[in-house]
Amino acid sequence: MNESVRRLVEILDLERIEENLYRGLSPDSGWQRIFGGQVIAQALVAAQRTVPADRPVHSLHGYFVRPGDPRVPVIYEVRRIRDGGSFTTRIVVGVQHGEAIFTLSASFQRTEEGLDHQSAMPAVPGPDEVLSGEALTAAILDHAPEAIRRYWSRPRPIEFRPVSMEHYLTEEKLAPEQRIWVRALGDVGEDPALNAAVLAYLSDMTLLDTSLFAHGLSVFDERIQAASLDHAMWFHRPVRVSDWLLYAQDSPSSSGGRGLTRGALYGRDGTLVASVAQEGLIRRARPRRDDASTK
DSSP: OOHHHHHHHHHHSOEEEETTEEEEOOOOOOOSSOOHHHHHHHHHHHHHTTSOTTSOEEEEEEEEOSOOOTTSOEEEEEEEEEEOSSEEEEEEEEEETTEEEEEEEEEEEOOOOOOOOOOOOOOOOOGGGSOOHHHHHHHHHTTSOHHHHHHHHSOOSEEEEESOOHHHHOOSOOOSEEEEEEEESSOOOSOHHHHHHHHHHHHTSSHHHHHHGGGTOOTTOTTEEEEEEEEEEEEOSOOOTTSOEEEEEEEEEEETTEEEEEEEEEETTSOEEEEEEEEEEEEEOOOOOOHHHHO
């Protein structure tokens, strides 16, 4: 198993402190704040620990309240809202320094048969037909600003293979949509709960960027203040995150300093496994004052 994947699985194995109370650590990533996908995944794991294994998660809704501090643990408090005949509901609050940084509501359902339909997967080149590995890194890094070079050079547990890299190489205004092949960089096993948690982790990646394409900007642009505000996810069918998934995204709107992005995650065979929606802050940063401007 890739070392970064092993570390991800490790940080998702929360420490139980007391009934309904769990502690989650952060990897030594050097980031100024905790990656949002980590908090989503850890909060989901905390909720899963209080739900029978035969009731997988079918939806979650989370709000990022404050930036997370990667130097200290996050304490996750689970509230058991309802245990019904078919559905189970949990609310999780992530706390640091005595204050909430994240809230999650999650619903779990007893497995059952039902009507079945789905939207078709977009027709795109397969993961073996697009740039990968060193070729992908070189194509991006050779022409990218320093912030993007640092981001792509950092080891991570998830492999990305963008179908198009045009938005990395231009400041032109583009259609607000993107297609990316993604997978865990190692086998995380068959456990449905762990696969769902890792899927939640990777679902927070690249969404904010899509809402900025229409403006010729990216989350790495110093002119933009960007942060995830909320995150919703629906789990439709079983998934294996160690296999390739197509993450198809589009942004229908940006206004009021916020951008909305929708995502659909498909298995390589075209099976729709999950849907995602996220609104993020994409506010124009205030100009910095220098000494000359204040004189």
